[in-house]
Amino acid sequence: MSKKMPPTPMLDQLESGPWPSFVTGLKRLAEDGDKPSAKIMQGLLGQLEHSYQTRKGYWKGGTVGVFGYGAGVIARFSEQAAQFPESAEFHTLRIMPAPGFFYDTKTLRQMCDIWEEHGSGLIALHGQSGDIMFQGCRTEQVQPAWDKLNAMGFDMGGAGAGVRTAASCVGPARCEQACYDTLAAHRAIINDFTDDIHRPSLPYKMKFKFSGCANDCANATQRADVAILGTWKDDMQVDQKEVQAKVKQLGRKEFINQVIRMCPTQALGLNDDDTLDVDNKSCVRCMHCINVCTKALKPGKEKGICVLVGGKRTLKIGDLMGTVLIPFMKLETEEDFEKLVELAHNMLDFFADNALEHERTGEMIERIGLVNYLEGLGLELDVNMINQPRTNSYVRTDGWDEEARKWAERKTSAAE
Amino acid sequence: MSKKMPPTPMLDQLESGPWPSFVTGLKRLAEDGDKPSAKIMQGLLGQLEHSYQTRKGYWKGGTVGVFGYGAGVIARFSEQAAQFPESAEFHTLRIMPAPGFFYDTKTLRQMCDIWEEHGSGLIALHGQSGDIMFQGCRTEQVQPAWDKLNAMGFDMGGAGAGVRTAASCVGPARCEQACYDTLAAHRAIINDFTDDIHRPSLPYKMKFKFSGCANDCANATQRADVAILGTWKDDMQVDQKEVQAKVKQLGRKEFINQVIRMCPTQALGLNDDDTLDVDNKSCVRCMHCINVCTKALKPGKEKGICVLVGGKRTLKIGDLMGTVLIPFMKLETEEDFEKLVELAHNMLDFFADNALEHERTGEMIERIGLVNYLEGLGLELDVNMINQPRTNSYVRTDGWDEEARKWAERKTSAAE
Amino acid sequence: MSELRRPVECGVPDSKQFMHPALVRNYGKWAFHDRPRPGVLRHVSDSGEAVFTVKAGTQRQMDVHTIRKLCDIADTFCDGHVRFTVRSSVEFMTTDESKVEALVKRLEAEGFPVGGTGNSVGFISHTQGWLHCDIPGTDASGVVKALMDELVHEFKSEEMPNRVKITTSCCQINCGGQGDIAINVQHTKPPVINHALVAGVCERPAVIARCPVAAIRPALVDGKPSLEVDEKKCVCCGACYPPCPPMQINDPIHSKIAIWVGGKHSSTRSKPMFHKLVAAGLPNNAPRWPEVAEVVKKILAVYKADARAWERMGEWIERIGWPRFFELTELPFTKYHVDNWRGGRANLNASAHLHF
């Protein structure tokens, strides 16, 4: 063991136990002979132990970047630099992985080599936003590390008040429930927004996430300003033979308990011959019965996406879930994808023009009202956008006839 | 037909059709020869027709009362007195009926005679608050009419900023679902609050309503500041033979649809032998399955009441439903009833002391917070009071340990 | 003038003195109930005794002759006992099953429709309107009579998925409360102020305090203290009119009727629900309000055809979804339906639950 290793009695307690220990990993890096990464890690371990002892963090932000970009490097300078000089600068490079977090080992090994040479050797797979986090880099090593990563075909992720790195579920790559190509949509949007990712100039951050169905494996509903979720418009697909097999497997009472009784809109009935009676008009595409009966049930064939807007975390007005902005659109042809990208740009432009400083999209909509937001985007009002109509009579309705006329016109033109 | 009858072409259109016509009734009174009530009604018909023609009301309030009371007479003076002098004064006496709106014909006939002599002969059975509305009285006839009604053993109802007349469901008089004696509770409370009914001096009105179960036939939940609803604490009563008969009657699939699937907390399962599997811990006493299976299912035996507080209509902050204040208390012994009456007095006193002018109890609680209201009443916090705990971290919790200690103490003393 | 009499502050009388003896006998001892036919209930007590109740609709605003007619019937069939329901129906009780048919016939013959039990459309609860109220936008009694004429079949039969409670309110105070269908006045223009009268009639600070959107402020008009309304803020609710009659909110043209659906007081199955706006801008068209009747009948027809057994109006819509409700009823969906009152975000669809 190198004599440079700081004593870490508290951190050492995190080495035992069955779960892989990040402390063991940090220590292994710190013991890596004369590599530059080892020195950084010795300092880092010392400071982290100090944090554990004092229950305080000791990093402050700052501005570090790469040539040509205004974001993507998270600068960290130690407030304890005198005590732990080796890790006085411990910046992170956010690098966007391929949608769905797919890698080949050649790529991963190359990234490891780069980071051992230019950084601390510590990589998070992945950050909460969906970035590869190359953690622990001295200021002068940021540009050379970036040059090599960029040369591999990877680009920098978002930070600050710009578009952020996106995340998507595994999608059609390995899931029969995906109602659209989440990976393609992810790439189509992000690669059209690189300028807004790399040169942030928005009121605050903006996030896109992509999930193939209502199971929302990408956690888009609350964690993205723009959540793109798969759904379908026609009837769900039912294989009644497989339904009967499932009833047999679970037993009738349990099938009723686990499937019929748990449908949120009571859209399922069990026929006396153990086949399923589906009320597709009441079905809300929630995926529950499909999750339970993976062989018997499937989304319909007329697949597409819905778009939710406004999800965010606590600050400032409290956590928000996204709410429906586009109940359904197809996402198959090139034109469909162009339409989606255009919508995303319109949403970003309106946000850039109308949000207050440090206000997320959801907060802006809360402030100006959904109706004004729709008008700003030129989108039509749809009943699927609401949980229920207003319950309170405090509204001035003297434009009712005009609005009713508009609705009738829309219905007529839709019917034509 | 008397020549005094005003032309009523619009009102006349409300005489046809299968439903009993109030217009026909008004006209019959107006045609009653030389009775004083006939004159009043001729004027009233004229003014009402005028309202129909112009789509405007023409009454203004004022102050008319009886000796010794500060409320109970709703004064109405016509703004069209010159045109319709006979009904220039058209006051209403609010008289409280027996709980459950029970009458014998002797009582009703006597009331009719009094009102023909002193009023217009028009009686509403009943007003929205639950009063007998003796409508249409000249100022100088108010006291004599009241003297006779009071002599019959009836008392005046509430109006203005006081306790109002109560209402109750039919209760144990004719319903197997009543979990407490609604009529007795109604009488116990109202007859202890006569001073607050007759001499209003509160910030605004206060209403009590009594329903024997969650079906809430008295519409207490939203229509009363204090809603007293029946419930039970032990397991519901099940007659499995009758359950099987019901399954047979409806058919298995329909029984699942109408009973199992509609339970709001999925507390019901259907066993393979067509008996019912009740998860009483999940049951919320909603009455649905009992309503469907009146012979097979019944509330439990440990019956009592829950008290909801704060129901009200739109003005000022929007309609409110009452929320749980007392999740359960027995209401059987004299002591139980005394406890309820005492609670009602405490609620009234706190409201009188703390509400703003024209603020209902629900609005006051919204303003000061439920926790402060409970502290003011000396009531313990109970988990049944909430739908769910807070979802937002904006709260200062530095008194947590102290509050946790209080809860532990309560639990210990409850266990002892 | 003789000395005035002090009131006997007796409160409400004991109900048992007025009750049918069979109810007194079986008070609190009922075993179950069922409904032999629409309009008739049978309650059976633990002792096995059965009481039959025949229920009929009334006009609520009754002349003494009508009340005496009901008394005659009660004397003939029910030993002089009768009761009324919260919704102004009249109920006749007897232990003699053989009397039921004759009682039903007699009521129908006298013009009282027998019904209102089980899953029927009950009588419409209503307020005083032009007949007696000092602030009414319409005449509740008339609206209700006109509607019940159209809905009488649904009162007399039990063909609805669950009971339907309809309410009316003559102003936005919503005296009628929550209903499966609520027919309420909705003003669409700010109050017209008679500035000459305000100072004399209105307690100005109290009026300002009543406004839910803080749109009223003190003003000097023609040298007199008065009040003025910020018309951009005003939601035309009429809250200022009762405390200040010179702020006239009622208007023969601009006071419209709005229809709300899905309100529910009971905690049966779902928790209590507020009613939701579905139609507005309907004319206040006395004496028979045909436009209102048309919307109400359409909603009822769709509910009757589409809802499942035991679904109340609001529960049915929650299952089929609001998109389908507007589709089936052919009512327009507008920006006014989108809640923008405090906490209105809760009424947006924060999920991927979609109805197509």
Place this chain on the structure above:
Amino acid sequence: MSELRRPVECGVPDSKQFMHPALVRNYGKWAFHDRPRPGVLRHVSDSGEAVFTVKAGTQRQMDVHTIRKLCDIADTFCDGHVRFTVRSSVEFMTTDESKVEALVKRLEAEGFPVGGTGNSVGFISHTQGWLHCDIPGTDASGVVKALMDELVHEFKSEEMPNRVKITTSCCQINCGGQGDIAINVQHTKPPVINHALVAGVCERPAVIARCPVAAIRPALVDGKPSLEVDEKKCVCCGACYPPCPPMQINDPIHSKIAIWVGGKHSSTRSKPMFHKLVAAGLPNNAPRWPEVAEVVKKILAVYKADARAWERMGEWIERIGWPRFFELTELPFTKYHVDNWRGGRANLNASAHLHF
């Protein structure tokens, strides 16, 4: 110094170049999936081809040696392909069923627990904490390692009623988002202000604007422009700390840990739910946070024992009711649980639905 290189603004790469060929072959053509055993998924395509996925937990914050170890395994078993999940598990895919057992063994032998599929407790999503964040109240990586050591059996088996997503957040920004269980820092004292630094470091109007309860106002302290906090209003959320580091919110004693339950992003069955506060005041007890672990384990044990198949944490509690949740978990219920934030009335029980 040489000229700086312009970045190649390439965005995200195409995933297919990195994918296992069987995934590329069957892209969008999957028929169904099942789970042969915990930690292993089988996806079958329309063509009948099956792909087996073996899933294992990682420490997320990985040293290059660990990553290379994973690469070695991928080279041996999966033709050099590997992917990660949103929750930092690693997934190895192969079409060769015979390799599955050996792959599982190898992963376990190398210290990567195989699991995280189906109704298991997944890896805890977390943030940077003391290791890298500039405002952390605790160390997410440490909390997560300590907890996963305790929960590893639940990761490796599928014994939960439904999947359990646990999240952590080192401050009240709630970076971890909603979770079935969320372990979040909850500050309990207002910020301690270093008035000498405020004017130099903080954009004062922006800081004032950040406060959710308008508790911050400008002040002159010792003749210097600074900010002061109305401590009666302050909810100790720490929103002012990131834009103004001299307003120190972190405190070794008074920055506590709170536990929230029942959050859910998915629209499966119920609509998405926010997590609800259940416990607070837990000490920030590095390095192993035993008090936090105890509460989390208790909640999980009760959920596991009491919930029905497919009920997520929040859905289970909605069925059994919050009274029973507090009873079963033996957690105290206090006034702090009662929502008093805007719109908090919606979290009161406005019904006669009661749980006993």
